[in-house]
Amino acid sequence: MNIKITGTGSYIPNVITKNADFHQHEFFNTDGSTFPHDNETTIKKFKAITGIEERRYLDKELTTSQMAIIAAEKAIKDSEIDPETLDYIIVAHNYGDVKFQSLQSDTVPSMATRVKYELKIKNPSCVGYDVLFGCPGWIEGMIQAQAFIRCGMAKKCLVIGAEALSRVVDKHDRDAMIFSDGAGAAVVEASEEMGGILCHSSATYSYEEANYIYFGKSNNTESPEDVRYIKMNGRKIYEFALKHVPQAMKSCLDNSGKSIDDLKKVFIHQANEKMDDAIIDRFYKLYEKKAPANVTPMTIRELGNSSVATVPTLLDLVIKGEMKDQALEKGDVVILASVGAGMNINAIVYEY
Incomplete structure (x- = not known):
């Protein structure tokens, strides 16, 4: 099955x-x-x-x-x-x-x-x-x-x-x-x-990383004290993601029975273009490879970071043929990967 x-x-x-x-x-x-x-x-x-x-x-x-x-x-x-x-x-x-x-x-x-x-x-x-x-x-x-x-x-x-x-x-x-x-x-x-879901992995890093993303008061000291907003330590998140996400993706791919040469697309959480590019670059370097052109569909320039919606939205746009120079064919192997508050990381290897 x-x-x-x-x-x-x-x-x-x-x-x-x-x-x-x-x-x-x-x-x-x-x-x-x-x-x-x-x-x-x-x-x-x-x-x-x-x-x-x-x-x-x-x-x-x-x-x-x-x-x-x-x-x-x-x-x-x-x-x-x-x-x-x-x-x-x-x-x-x-x-x-x-x-x-x-x-x-x-x-x-x-x-x-x-x-x-x-x-x-x-x-x-x-x-x-x-x-x-x-x-x-x-x-x-x-x-x-x-x-x-x-x-x-x-x-x-x-x-x-x-x-x-x-x-x-x-x-x-x-x-x-x-x-x-x-x-x-x-x-x-x-x-x-x-095809379908071939392998998956998840992890929570909380010993030091739990509060990299949190709810906090406004940066404006004149704003009401009892109102809270989404806050993040951008530098810590960037360093964390570059250290842990590429290895998590590699472990998932290795356990799937597929090779890096089988991989056609990486659907990664759209959080920060510079960070995502660095994650993909480090991921391929783990295999002593260079990331192929167009391997990572990107929507962040136009859509920003919509949290849990970014990966499924990205996948839908590519499947429906709504992204220029991006498409999936039957049998293509892809990775879905994300990182965020927790700090949590996960990945899925999927054969389309």
């Missing part, structure tokens, strides 16, 4: 926020001190490091779960399954539904329950639950789905990654420019066809 993705879907929000839109922001350092240079210089340096030129924010009337529902509907339609036959709905997110200009996160009922409700699924044996695993959450949901199928507890699962980071960013923090919103989904099924 093999476990394959039979349908994908994504939702890319309509609101385009360009780097120039941050020129009027008042940025502060974490200690509340002002930057030594102007915003134009700050934004130019930001672009050089991250590669981000613009990002997508969800419309004011939408929430994370509503984006998840749209992506789910597309994936179900693509797979041509009856949603009543789903055994699990797994939704990866980190902050729940935060309504526009709200200070609270709403997570009850769960995002998965909300998706199931909107899909009008009556079957009580279709179980919905959420995964909070940082940016690698969607891949971890995929790992859990294949485990359910492999042990006979399920035949069909819907795995969604959705996040609205624009609702939890500190506008006085330069790092806020990295984050964006979106949703991606996949239907996973038992299949007699060759």
